Amino acid sequence: MSGLPVRARFAVTAAAALVLAGVAVGYTALSSGPGGDVVAGAVSGPRLQVLGNGRLSVVSRTDPSAPREVTDQRCDRAYAAGGTIACLRPVGPLKAGGLAVLDSSLRELRTVPLTGFPNRARVSASGRMVAWTLFVDGHSYAANGFSTSTGILDTRTGALVTSLEEFTSTVDGSVVTAADRNYWGVTFAADDNRFYATMSTGGHRYLVEGDFAARTVKALADDVECPSLSPDGTRIAFKAAVGGDPQRGWRLSTLDLATMAVTPSAEARSVDDQPAWLDDRTIAYGVQRGDGVNDVWVVPADGTGSPRVLVPEANSPAPL
Amino acid sequence: MYLSTIDRPRAGGWKGVSANVFALGAVSLVTDVSSEMVTAVLPLYLVVGLQLSPAAYGVVDGVYTGATTLLRLAGGYLADRTTRRKAVAGFGYALSAVAKLGLLAAGTSTALLGAVITADRAGKGLRTAPRDALITLSTPSGDLGRAFGVHRAMDGIGAFAGPLVALAVLAAAGESFDSVFVTSSCVAALGVVILLVFVRDHRSAVPATPVRPSAVVELLRDRDVRRVVPAAAVLGLATIGDGFVYLLLQKREGLAIGWFPLLAVGTSLVYLLLAAPMGALADRVGRLPVVLGGYAALVAVYLLVFGPLGGLPLVAVVLVLYGFFYAATDGVLMALAGPVLPERLRATGIALVQSGQAVAYLGSSVLFGLAWQFWGPETATRLAACGVVLALAATAVLMGRRA
Numbered sequence: 249m250s251g252l253p254v255r256a257r258f259a260v261t262a263a264a265a266l267v268l269a270g271v272a273v274g275y276t277a278l279s280s281g282p283g284g285d286v287v288a289g290a291v292s293g294p295r296l297q298v299l300g301n302g303r304l305s306v307v308s309r310t311d312p313s314a315p316r317e318v319t320d321q322r323c324d325r326a327y328a329a330g331g332t333i334a335c336l337r338p339v340g341p342l343k344a345g346g347l348a349v350l351d352s353s354l355r356e357l358r359t360v361p362l363t364g365f366p367n368r369a370r371v372s373a374s375g376r377m378v379a380w381t382l383f384v385d386g387h388s389y390a391a392n393g394f395s396t397s398t399g400i401l402d403t404r405t406g407a408l409v410t411s412l413e414e415f416t417s418t419v420d421g422s423v424v425t426a427a428d429r430n431y432w433g434v435t436f437a438a439d440d441n442r443f444y445a446t447m448s449t450g451g452h453r454y455l456v457e458g459d460f461a462a463r464t465v466k467a468l469a470d471d472v473e474c475p476s477l478s479p480d481g482t483r484i485a486f487k488a489a490v491g492g493d494p495q496r497g498w499r500l501s502t503l504d505l506a507t508m509a510v511t512p513s514a515e516a517r518s519v520d521d522q523p524a525w526l527d528d529r530t531i532a533y534g535v536q537r538g539d540g541v542n543d544v545w546v547v548p549a550d551g552t553g554s555p556r557v558l559v560p561e562a563n564s565p566a567p568l
Numbered sequence: 569m570y571l572s573t574i575d576r577p578r579a580g581g582w583k584g585v586s587a588n589v590f591a592l593g594a595v596s597l598v599t600d601v602s603s604e605m606v607t608a609v610l611p612l613y614l615v616v617g618l619q620l621s622p623a624a625y626g627v628v629d630g631v632y633t634g635a636t637t638l639l640r641l642a643g644g645y646l647a648d649r650t651t652r653r654k655a656v657a658g659f660g661y662a663l664s665a666v667a668k669l670g671l672l673a674a675g676t677s678t679a680l681l682g683a684v685i686t687a688d689r690a691g692k693g694l695r696t697a698p699r700d701a702l703i704t705l706s707t708p709s710g711d712l713g714r715a716f717g718v719h720r721a722m723d724g725i726g727a728f729a730g731p732l733v734a735l736a737v738l739a740a741a742g743e744s745f746d747s748v749f750v751t752s753s754c755v756a757a758l759g760v761v762i763l764l765v766f767v768r769d770h771r772s773a774v775p776a777t778p779v780r781p782s783a784v785v786e787l788l789r790d791r792d793v794r795r796v797v798p799a800a801a802v803l804g805l806a807t808i809g810d811g812f813v814y815l816l817l818q819k820r821e822g823l824a825i826g827w828f829p830l831l832a833v834g835t836s837l838v839y840l841l842l843a844a845p846m847g848a849l850a851d852r853v854g855r856l857p858v859v860l861g862g863y864a865a866l867v868a869v870y871l872l873v874f875g876p877l878g879g880l881p882l883v884a885v886v887l888v889l890y891g892f893f894y895a896a897t898d899g900v901l902m903a904l905a906g907p908v909l910p911e912r913l914r915a916t917g918i919a920l921v922q923s924g925q926a927v928a929y930l931g932s933s934v935l936f937g938l939a940w941q942f943w944g945p946e947t948a949t950r951l952a953a954c955g956v957v958l959a960l961a962a963t964a965v966l967m968g969r970r971a
Contacts, residue, residue, distance in 0.1 A: 272751040276744075
């Protein structure tokens with residue numbers, strides 16, 4: 249074809265460019281069309297906030313299969329309490345992720361730019377304190393060593409702790425400064441100052457009790473991950489590594505803070521989530537199916553009963 | 569032919585840069601828009617779009633390098649054997665265009681994604697040596713620096729525009745990765761059309777004794793080739809990889825993830841601006857000094873990553889030096905090697921030089937990764953800088969010596 253006259257060569261090229269541009273533009277225009285077909289409607293009675301298909305939604309606790317209130321807010325993880333919603337916005341091709349703090353009418357009160365992949369989000373019962381965990385390096389259990397970044401925001405004073413590694417941490421009374429310290433899964437006590445979280449170091453995954461004002465954390469127990477404090481403040485629901493080895497999975501369990509006695513729940517499957525208390529007797533958590541879709545399950549906290557699906561195709565449960 | 573005479577070619581002029589070089593440059597420009605569109609979004613697509621774990625991403629990312637090297641030699645040899653350099657290059661360009669669509673078809677299958685990316689890289693491997701051979705065969709030897717400079721500058725424009733086009737498509741398509749792949753494939757197809765329509769093959773008569781696989785051995789018996797290929801390999805061994813440099817910058821300055829692609833854009837901007845002037849300079853003052861100057865800039869880059877500068881000045885200086893390094897070495901090294909290689913084995917010889925460099929580069933990336941792990945990034949970059957200095961000395965000795 250390079251034997252053609254110059255004008256013909258340009259004509260051929262221009263024609264090809266037009267056709268190819270048409271294909272590209274056509275495909276792009278079609279793929280930007282609207283998507284999503286969730287049955288939406290008003291929710292009455294006791295309510296539960298969940299993420300459905302990545303969108304902040306509200307379902308009825310008594311009739312979770314009824315129409316959902318679906319918002320435009322996209323989150324990778326979310327939690328709500330006391331009129332405050334914490335939404336960890338997903339990392340997209342054009343934007344970095346971050347924390348968005350919303351009020352109950354979805355007004356954006358504050359955003360915190362964060363780098364990493366959203367993993368956990370929590371709000372204190374009063375709605376004042378917000379905590380989050382991100383995977384920052386390796387960002388997966390697939391690589392043996394992963395690294396997390398856990399921060400806390402006091403929405404009343406604006407005090408922001410971007411990493412719990414800034415706090416002084418102690419195990420058995422001695423200060424730990426090891427570089428391999430990682431924190432995740434914060435849960436707040438009723439006074440909006442004390443909190444519990446997981447600290448991993450040297451192969452241990454400790455339950456730590458933290459003091460936000462004093463900027464300290466101290467280890468209370470070993471093999472306690474992703475704690476969640478019961479509304480009455482007496483027990484902690486958590487995931488316990490089977491035989492102390494996360495490779496063998498986790499058993500959803502509760503810990504009595506007065507006696508330190510551990511009670512495994514009736515959920516026998518490995519659960520990789522920070523549980524949420526729906527009331528003083530029931531805990532909810534996400535379980536991923538084989539195809540990657542999550543369902544929200546519930547199980548009694550006292551080890552009795554059996555687990556059941558509460559909200560299909562949803563995760564990040566939070567009672568409202 | 570003495571290397572010293574090649575090294576200091578008679579000063580030619582821009583007229584030596586033929587329409588064919590510009591046509592090949594246009595093909596590379598368009599193709600690079602296509603490939604860099606995908607390169608810019610692929611990590612995000614795999615990790616954010618498909619939610620692959622980093623381990624799986626590493627597998628997908630790592631599979632293709634070996635295939636490229638072997639296919640580069642195959643492409644070069646095939647081009648010499650048939651003397652159909654344009655056809656072999658065209659097949660490579662077409663293969664990459666189709667592979668972009670394959671990304672859509674592969675879905676979330678790690679194995680299929682790996683296969684598709686391998687096909688894309690195979691296309692690149694096949695086309696590179698015949699294309700560079702065509703450039704050398706279409707240009708008087710005194711103007712080779714300029715010719716490669718012009719070609720690499722046009723290539724650089726494509727590499728510069730690619731990520732920007734990808735971002736524009738993402739914005740227009742509601743962040744759908746599919747649209748980026750389809751658009752990329754269409755752009756690549758246009759590159760193939762331009763090649764078919766505008767590039768003239770440089771077909772010499774098929775030699776009476778056809779080129780055989782033993783040609784590689786024959787090439788390696790040549791004294792000049794025996795200096796060019798090891799020199800290229802030694803230089804390759806001293807290069808640690810863009811990803812590491814950008815990662816070090818990103819970590820040191822705490823840059824957000826969004827900045828990552830921009831670092832590559834900054835480097836290619838400097839590269840495309842300097843490629844042609846550096847080519848002309850190489851034609852005037854000698855190609856070896858320019859290549860060595862480029863590697864000296866690389867030493868500075870490695871030292872600066874943990875040096876006294878910080879903040880925006882550090883990022884700016886590193887990107888300028890890094891772009892200068894590419895401008896002074898990438899095309900100029902081909903201009904340096906081209907005339908040494910006998911015409912009938914030109915594509916094979918170029919493939920040999922590039923493969924030597926690529927294999928060494930692969931090795932150095934692994935070594936650097938290990939050094940990073942054991943001694944930390946600071947010591948590792950210092951060692952890398954020492955490595956470049958040693959490579960510089962070795963190259964100066966190998967190439968500067970009169971035969």
